[in-house]
Amino acid sequence: MQRNFxxxxxxxxxxxxxxxxHLARAxxxxxxxxxxxxxxxxxxxxxxxxxRLGRHEAEIPLAKAAMELWHGIGDLTxxxxxxxxxxxxxxxxxxxxxxxxxxxxxxxxxxxxSHEELIDARDLRALVxxxxxxxxxGVVCRDxxxxxxxxxxxxxxxxATAQGAAILNGATVHKVARSDGLWTAETAxxxxxxxxxxxxxxAWGGEIAxxxxxxxxxxxxxxxxxxxxRLQPFLKPVLGAAGRALSFKQLDNGTLLIGxxxxxxxxxxxxxxxxxxxxxxxxxxTVLALFPRLRGVQVxxxxxxxxxxxxxxxxxxxxxxxxxxxxxxxGFSAHGFQLGPITGRIVAExxxxxxxxxxxxxxxxxxFNRPP
Amino acid sequence: xxxxxxxxxxGAGPAGLGAAAEAAGAGVETLLLDEQPGPGGQIYRAIARxxxxxxxxxxxxxxxxxxxxxxLESGAxxxxxxxxxxxxxxxxxxxxxxxxxxQVLQAARIVLATGAMERPxxxxxxxxxxxxxxxxxxxxxxxxxxxxxxxVVLAGSxxxxxxxxxxxxxxxxxxxxxxxxTPRGSLMAALPHLPGMLRAPSTLKKxxxxxxxxxxxxxxxxxxxGDLRARGTEKIEALxxxxxxxxxxxxxxxxxxxxxxxxxxxxxxxxxxxxxxxxLPRCWRPRLDSWGNTEHEGIAVAGDGGGxxxxxxxxxxxxxxxxxxxxxxxxxxxxxxxxxxxxxRRALAAQxxxxxxxxxxxxxxxxxxDPPDNTLVCRCEEVTAxxxxxxxxxxxxGPNQTKAFGRAGMGPCQGRFCGLTVSEVIARARGxxxxxxxxxRIRPPIKPVTLAELAAMDPDDTGPEGGFxxxxxx
Numbered sequence: 001m002q003r004n005f006x007x008x009x010x011x012x013x014x015x016x017x018x019x020x021x022h023l024a025r026a027x028x029x030x031x032x033x034x035x036x037x038x039x040x041x042x043x044x045x046x047x048x049x050x051x052r053l054g055r056h057e058a059e060i061p062l063a064k065a066a067m068e069l070w071h072g073i074g075d076l077t078x079x080x081x082x083x084x085x086x087x088x089x090x091x092x093x094x095x096x097x098x099x100x101x102x103x104x105x106x107x108x109x110x111x112x113x114s115h116e117e118l119i120d121a122r123d124l125r126a127l128v129x130x131x132x133x134x135x136x137x138g139v140v141c142r143d144x145x146x147x148x149x150x151x152x153x154x155x156x157x158x159x160a161t162a163q164g165a166a167i168l169n170g171a172t173v174h175k176v177a178r179s180d181g182l183w184t185a186e187t188a189x190x191x192x193x194x195x196x197x198x199x200x201x202x203a204w205g206g207e208i209a210x211x212x213x214x215x216x217x218x219x220x221x222x223x224x225x226x227x228x229x230r231l232q233p234f235l236k237p238v239l240g241a242a243g244r245a246l247s248f249k250q251l252d253n254g255t256l257l258i259g260x261x262x263x264x265x266x267x268x269x270x271x272x273x274x275x276x277x278x279x280x281x282x283x284x285x286t287v288l289a290l291f292p293r294l295r296g297v298q299v300x301x302x303x304x305x306x307x308x309x310x311x312x313x314x315x316x317x318x319x320x321x322x323x324x325x326x327x328x329x330x331g332f333s334a335h336g337f338q339l340g341p342i343t344g345r346i347v348a349e350x351x352x353x354x355x356x357x358x359x360x361x362x363x364x365x366x367x368f369n370r371p372p
Numbered sequence: 373x374x375x376x377x378x379x380x381x382x383g384a385g386p387a388g389l390g391a392a393a394e395a396a397g398a399g400v401e402t403l404l405l406d407e408q409p410g411p412g413g414q415i416y417r418a419i420a421r422x423x424x425x426x427x428x429x430x431x432x433x434x435x436x437x438x439x440x441x442x443x444l445e446s447g448a449x450x451x452x453x454x455x456x457x458x459x460x461x462x463x464x465x466x467x468x469x470x471x472x473x474x475q476v477l478q479a480a481r482i483v484l485a486t487g488a489m490e491r492p493x494x495x496x497x498x499x500x501x502x503x504x505x506x507x508x509x510x511x512x513x514x515x516x517x518x519x520x521x522x523x524v525v526l527a528g529s530x531x532x533x534x535x536x537x538x539x540x541x542x543x544x545x546x547x548x549x550x551x552x553x554t555p556r557g558s559l560m561a562a563l564p565h566l567p568g569m570l571r572a573p574s575t576l577k578k579x580x581x582x583x584x585x586x587x588x589x590x591x592x593x594x595x596x597x598g599d600l601r602a603r604g605t606e607k608i609e610a611l612x613x614x615x616x617x618x619x620x621x622x623x624x625x626x627x628x629x630x631x632x633x634x635x636x637x638x639x640x641x642x643x644x645x646x647x648x649x650x651x652l653p654r655c656w657r658p659r660l661d662s663w664g665n666t667e668h669e670g671i672a673v674a675g676d677g678g679g680x681x682x683x684x685x686x687x688x689x690x691x692x693x694x695x696x697x698x699x700x701x702x703x704x705x706x707x708x709x710x711x712x713x714x715x716x717r718r719a720l721a722a723q724x725x726x727x728x729x730x731x732x733x734x735x736x737x738x739x740x741x742d743p744p745d746n747t748l749v750c751r752c753e754e755v756t757a758x759x760x761x762x763x764x765x766x767x768x769x770g771p772n773q774t775k776a777f778g779r780a781g782m783g784p785c786q787g788r789f790c791g792l793t794v795s796e797v798i799a800r801a802r803g804x805x806x807x808x809x810x811x812x813r814i815r816p817p818i819k820p821v822t823l824a825e826l827a828a829m830d831p832d833d834t835g836p837e838g839g840f841x842x843x844x845x846x
Binding site: 039044150153157169229272274275277280281283285288295297298300301303 | 465777824
């Protein structure tokens with residue numbers, strides 16, 4: 001097997017695969033070192049939200065650039081990834097929530113962002129006819145939507161491979177070190193070298209950062225999702241709520257996907273996750289408060305994926321501040337799926353030009369211990 | 373606050389009844405949860421409300437189940453039927469729904485006695501209406517006393533198939549043929565293990581008696597049958613197959629399939645317990661010690677759920693697990709436990725001695741483990757064996773990845789019916805062993821629970837604080 005590459009990518013989640021695709025398109029030969037198999041964790045276990053709605057202000061430029069890639073995802077990956085621009089809505093149930101949403105939309109407009117649009121109760125009912133009558137309105141991003149995480153991971157994996165990237169399963173990275181301008185990764189499948197190291201390790205990204213002497217306060221968490229039996233179509237957009245933890249959508253096959261960030265338990269050392277039934281109980285209460293007619297709907301499966309969460313709930317994206325030739329993109333804090341396509345482009349820009357055209361300074365790894 | 377109970381036994385078949393009887397007999401406050409409306413499990417289904425005539429129809433094995441009932445009838449065991457168990461945690465919390473209400477109990481000890489399920493028997497056309505499993509047909513016989521109408525063909529392998537054919541005849545049904553798919557040579561492979569079989573002579577005698585009964589009734593018995601295809605458009609019209617070098621096309625209104633049983637592992641899988649592959653009966657079983665203890669403290673398995681042993685041996689294993697639970701709960705000292713266990717272990721050993729013979733004789737034919745490309749494997753998501761092989765060509769290594777490649781195993785059954793087949797097909801396509809290929813990760817709820825039931829329950833919030841900033845929940 002070839003052991004020398006242009007870039008070692010740690011982690012075969014969506015960000016690692018996107019990095020591999022963009023680097024390979026730029027003419028480099030990357031290898032993805034994946035400890036399990038592509039999309040095994042957060043990339044395969046998330047809700048597939050493709051969302052600018054509600055983003056941290058620092059993330060908005062990246063999310064908008066990513067959204068352009070999503071709307072041409074077939075050009076990038078050769079497959080549609082199940083992406084549908086069905087819209088995303090965050091609804092308000094009280095005047096206080098409505099005021100908060102109104103203030104946010106006004107602030108975004110001042111910053112020059114017009115993607116979030118305030119809607120009243122009548123607009124909301126036009127978009128979601130079956131929603132409970134007490135809902136007062138909300139915010140919509142009409143070009144947001146959702147994709148199929150599995151199909152997306154598969155599309156990026158296949159596109160990256162077709163462009164010449166190598167992807168290795170079961171290649172747990174034990175140790176990385178740099179000498180004579182080359183990175184070496186000792187893995188469960190042998191030793192690999194390259195001038196560049198890309199850390200897309202997700203919940204395990206902190207381990208690589210620590211080896212580069214720049215530890216971060218990452219915690220591994222396990223957001224839960226549940227899926228129901230199939231129902232007649234009644235809901236097109238993805239629905240969130242201003243006052244509740246909720247992500248709610250109906251998939252093409254009629255099933256309902258219910259999430260929103262209630263946490264199970266994660267054990268990143270063994271890949272194990274455990275559900276917290278109390279969180280599922282609250283999710284069920286939320287859904288029934290907004291859609292009382294769903295009482296008899298059966299939940300058929302619930303699961304959790306292991307995700308890396310930063311204290312400020314925005315990712316680490318940027319070059320290493322201790323070592324040459326290393327770049328971090330991890331800790332997406334349970335909302336990285338939509339950013340996947342743009343992460344790879346940021347990585348490829350850094351690899352070929354030394355910097356990114358997008359404002360990534362807020363995501364620098366040194367932010368937790370040193371002022372910028 | 374979650375209510376604490378000393379012992380929960382899950383499943384009221386022979387193993388669960390045996391466990392509950394021993395534990396309660398030793399003075400343990402025992403709660404027996406079962407999803408069925410009455411005790412008996414699958415083998416002794418509806419035993420408590422079946423009359424003498426139906427017991428006679430179903431035979432002496434069925435009637436044996438009645439001997440297990442006194443512990444329930446005396447009230448020594450807190451027996452709660454109709455309990456739909458949908459989640460059990462390693463910390464021994466048992467979540468279940470009963471009378472439309474979801475609830476949770478915390479047990480000091482759990483005995484899982486969830487029994488067996490039928491091995492899938494996939495071949496082209498096996499999902500047509502009018503094709504059903506022998507187990508489903510037996511449920512009709514045992515609980516409703518219903519006789520299948522029209523020409524009935526039975527296909528497959530294993531003692532239950534013979535028993536069912538005989539029961540259909542006894543109940544006045546028309547058995548047009550018995551299509552035996554037991555591979556040729558199986559008997560020769562099994563014969564060296566006949567001495568073990570003879571330690572459980574009743575089993576052998578019963579099998580021979582059933583064969584004689586079918587012969588007397590003039591039921592055609594096609595041996596070594598292969599290349600099965602169910603033919604029909606709206607519903608099954610005929611079963612095609614080859615036997616002895618000849619092609620057959622047998623018209624039928626109802627086709628009953630049976631390919632033996634395998635452990636029902638949904639709960640032990642969902643608990644994340646270690647499972648070993650058993651190459652001879654081609655199934656997984658949880659790793660257990662001689663009392664049935666799993667690697668999770670306080671959780672034991674008894675009966676067919678720990679590896680197929682049959683009804684009598686299941687009862688013995690249940691009794692052992694019940695004694696062990698009583699001992700662990702301080703109601704029985706180890707010396708008394710061992711004294712009571714000695715006789716049970718002897719009876720269990722005699723029953724188990726028959727397994728090497730039976731496992732070789734009723735080894736499933738290769739064609740059902742690795743079915744033709746055009747066979748539907750995952751019924752919920754309509755994925756064929758050929759598609760699974762395509763996934764492997766594209767880099768799919770195991771069953772959990774088939775979900776990413778094409779949704780196999782993502783339907784309401786969670787791979788309960790297709791799991792074994794999907795892993796077998798992948799193993800062969802990859803040229804890898806089953807241990808390497810693995811099995812589906814099973815996620816709760818193990819049985820569906822409604823949103824209203826979930827919303828109405830009152831769980832202890834023992835998990836981590838829920839929720840990110842809700843603005844950022846993807």
